[in-house]
Amino acid sequence: MILAVLDDSPAALDMLAFAQSLGQQVDVATFGGGDVDDLAKRGVRTLHRITHDELADCAPAASGDALAQLIEHLRPDGVLAVSSDAVTEAMAHAAAIAGLPLATNCVEVTTGEPWLLTRVRGGGMLLEEAELTATPALLTIAQGVSGDIGAGPVESCEVREFFPELTTTQARVVERASRGAGMTLATAPVIVSGGRGVGSADGYRVLEELAERLGGVVGCSRVATNNGWRPHSDQVGLTGTKVTPDLYLACGISGATQHWVGCMDSKVIMAVNTDPEAPLVRRATYAVIGDVHEVLPAVLAEINARSKT
Amino acid sequence: MEVLVCVKRVPAPGAKVPLTDDATDIDTRYLGHTIGPHEECGVEEAVRIVKAHGGSATVLAVGPPEADEQLRYAIAMGADRGVLVDVGAAELDPEATAAAIVHAVGDTSYDLVLFGTESADASHYQVGIRVARALGLPIVGGIKGIDIDDGAARLRREVADGVEVYRLPLPAAAAVKEGLNLPRYPSMPGRLKAKKARIDVVPYTPEPGGLRKVRLRQPNDDREEAIVLGHGADAAPRVVDVLEQIGVIT
Numbered sequence: 001m002i003l004a005v006l007d008d009s010p011a012a013l014d015m016l017a018f019a020q021s022l023g024q025q026v027d028v029a030t031f032g033g034g035d036v037d038d039l040a041k042r043g044v045r046t047l048h049r050i051t052h053d054e055l056a057d058c059a060p061a062a063s064g065d066a067l068a069q070l071i072e073h074l075r076p077d078g079v080l081a082v083s084s085d086a087v088t089e090a091m092a093h094a095a096a097i098a099g100l101p102l103a104t105n106c107v108e109v110t111t112g113e114p115w116l117l118t119r120v121r122g123g124g125m126l127l128e129e130a131e132l133t134a135t136p137a138l139l140t141i142a143q144g145v146s147g148d149i150g151a152g153p154v155e156s157c158e159v160r161e162f163f164p165e166l167t168t169t170q171a172r173v174v175e176r177a178s179r180g181a182g183m184t185l186a187t188a189p190v191i192v193s194g195g196r197g198v199g200s201a202d203g204y205r206v207l208e209e210l211a212e213r214l215g216g217v218v219g220c221s222r223v224a225t226n227n228g229w230r231p232h233s234d235q236v237g238l239t240g241t242k243v244t245p246d247l248y249l250a251c252g253i254s255g256a257t258q259h260w261v262g263c264m265d266s267k268v269i270m271a272v273n274t275d276p277e278a279p280l281v282r283r284a285t286y287a288v289i290g291d292v293h294e295v296l297p298a299v300l301a302e303i304n305a306r307s308k309t
Numbered sequence: 310m311e312v313l314v315c316v317k318r319v320p321a322p323g324a325k326v327p328l329t330d331d332a333t334d335i336d337t338r339y340l341g342h343t344i345g346p347h348e349e350c351g352v353e354e355a356v357r358i359v360k361a362h363g364g365s366a367t368v369l370a371v372g373p374p375e376a377d378e379q380l381r382y383a384i385a386m387g388a389d390r391g392v393l394v395d396v397g398a399a400e401l402d403p404e405a406t407a408a409a410i411v412h413a414v415g416d417t418s419y420d421l422v423l424f425g426t427e428s429a430d431a432s433h434y435q436v437g438i439r440v441a442r443a444l445g446l447p448i449v450g451g452i453k454g455i456d457i458d459d460g461a462a463r464l465r466r467e468v469a470d471g472v473e474v475y476r477l478p479l480p481a482a483a484a485v486k487e488g489l490n491l492p493r494y495p496s497m498p499g500r501l502k503a504k505k506a507r508i509d510v511v512p513y514t515p516e517p518g519g520l521r522k523v524r525l526r527q528p529n530d531d532r533e534e535a536i537v538l539g540h541g542a543d544a545a546p547r548v549v550d551v552l553e554q555i556g557v558i559t
């Protein structure tokens with residue numbers, strides 16, 4: 001049996017389909033929650049619902065304890081989990097407790113002895129082929145990976161509550177604040193992003209103006225963050241945010257791999273750069289060769305001129 | 310406050326990530342090395358905490374003898390001393406890395422142990438958690454804010470819909486993310502101090518864990534070359550044509 005650890009994100013259902021495509025019976029585990037009707041439609045016969053009053057207010061170590069206990073109890077052949085930060089962290093704790101290896105961010109998996117897998121490194125810079133020798137095999141599956149639905153619908157999905165005994169409860173949430181509404185890098189349909197080529201903090205004004213005009217937000221490269229031109233929350237890339245807007249307009253950004261992996265899944269990438277050989281210029285959908293501070297004002301002027309007629 | 314920061318020596322590739330002929334590693338002959346941005350923020354935070362609360366900051370790397378360079382960089386940023394766990398050149402799996410760190414820490418007691426949330430090259434997302442568990446320390450990952458007061462660490466992290474603050478009694482550990490602070494560039498006196506600083510070398514023979522790297526491969530990139538819309542300001546009409554065509558002009 002394979003245990004699929006899901007959260008309530010839509011991506012979790014892709015992960016479930018992927019787990020089912022491996023050809024074994026798949027049970028689901030959740031930290032509370034789980035829509036049994038939907039799971040039955042997806043061919044899941046058993047939902048193991050980890051239930052504990054304190055779980056939501058404890059540090060991820062507690063979720064890891066609970067998961068390790070469930071794994072010990074069920075003894076599955078493999079545990080496949082979604083790769084959200086919270087679930088990955090719980091899986092790492094469970095692996096540490098159980099003394100088992102853990103392969104994170106997998107995109108291809110073949111069960112067996114050993115399990116053969118391909119995992120993503122550096123946010124997509126490289127793929128690693130690896131062997132995982134352990135039972136159960138613990139893996140997290142990269143976002144965006146899915147499978148053909150492996151199992152037809154079943155009549156019903158039985159819920160089995162699992163009550164863990166939590167010992168590591170001393171680390172707790174003491175404060176929660178919700179982020180104000182508003183567009184973020186992760187949700188904006190348009191990102192006007194600037195790198196070293198923008199030249200200064202002031203230089204971003206024209207990027208802001210264009211972003212506003214296009215209903216988007218400003219992003220940046222790590223050079224801009226390190227120079228103190230922009231806050232880190234604007235940074236796109238491996239150690240910043242991964243973005244998928246309709247349009248990523250990259251101004252004065254060379255396209256180092258660590259930046260590229262953060263923007264490569266945008267629908268359209270347009271690069272503005274003085275250097276026609278810059279890697280991002282070559283890999284973009286469209287490119288303009290020129291100085292940011294000449295091109296962007298001209299684009300704004302053209303948009304304004306057209307909207308008047 | 311005794312603070313330990315674990316840093317990894319990683320290649321710093323540019324636009325291409327070259328592989329060795331047998332495709333088991335990044336070919337670093339023509340590349341520089343660095344410590345990952347998350348860990349750099351860890352070093353910066355340790356230096357600030359020590360400045361505010363007294364004590365000292367130790368940096369530790371598991372890797373080849375050349376990781377000396379990354380430890381000295383961290384010392385140039387303001388850390389006090391370094392520990393190099395010499396395991397040779399081969400990259401270790403996360404269980405072996407964690408065991409090497411635990412071995413080197415021994416019974417030294419630190420009030421706070423910092424890691425990156427994930428290493429910049431291998432992205433296993435687990436070494437910090439394994440070490441903290443083995444040392445019996447509470448840990449939370451993804452941390453972008455640390456306050457030390459009253460025998461506890463208050464750790465802030467961003468979640469999908471906002472922020473959460475955790476309170477961990479000291480001693481504790483945290484796996485941090487870039488954005489925690491703006492790391493300083495090493496000063497001239499810092500660099501001089503780093504040249505002479507003491508680095509303890511701990512030899513260690515790792516036992517491999519259950520995850521074995523077989524080979525690396527480049528993701529396929531069958532993109533076509535970009536369509537060049539023009540040069541300088543003259544390109545504006547074609548740029549706006551494209552913006553209209555993809556429907557982003559509102």
Ligand SMILES: Cc1cc2nc3c(=O)[nH]c(=O)nc-3n(C[C@H](O)[C@H](O)[C@H](O)COP(=O)(O)OP(=O)(O)OC[C@H]3O[C@@H](n4cnc5c(N)ncnc54)[C@H](O)[C@@H]3O)c2cc1C
Nearest residue numbers: 195196197221222237238239240252253254258274292429
């Ligand atoms: C482990 C690790 C993680 C990293 N994570 C990230 C990350 O998350 N995000 C990130 O961005 N980087 C990251 N980096 C850094 C990355 O390697 C690059 O250093 C960085 O992306 C370069 O930023 P840049 O393109 O702005 O600067 P540069 O590489 O210096 O490029 C500037 C570009 O601007 C062009 N230019 C100059 N003047 C003009 C002008 N007037 N008009 C138009 N174009 C102009 C130049 O031709 C050049 O192409 C990471 C590095 C490492 C080692």
Ligand SMILES: Nc1ncnc2c1ncn2[C@@H]1O[C@H](COP(=O)(O)O)[C@@H](O)[C@H]1O
Nearest residue numbers: 315316371424425427428433434435436
């Ligand atoms: N070789 C190493 N030497 C020192 N610290 C390491 C090493 N590998 C990983 N770490 C630490 O563990 C964190 C998480 O690494 P990983 O589990 O590989 O993603 C890193 O950010 C480092 O702080």
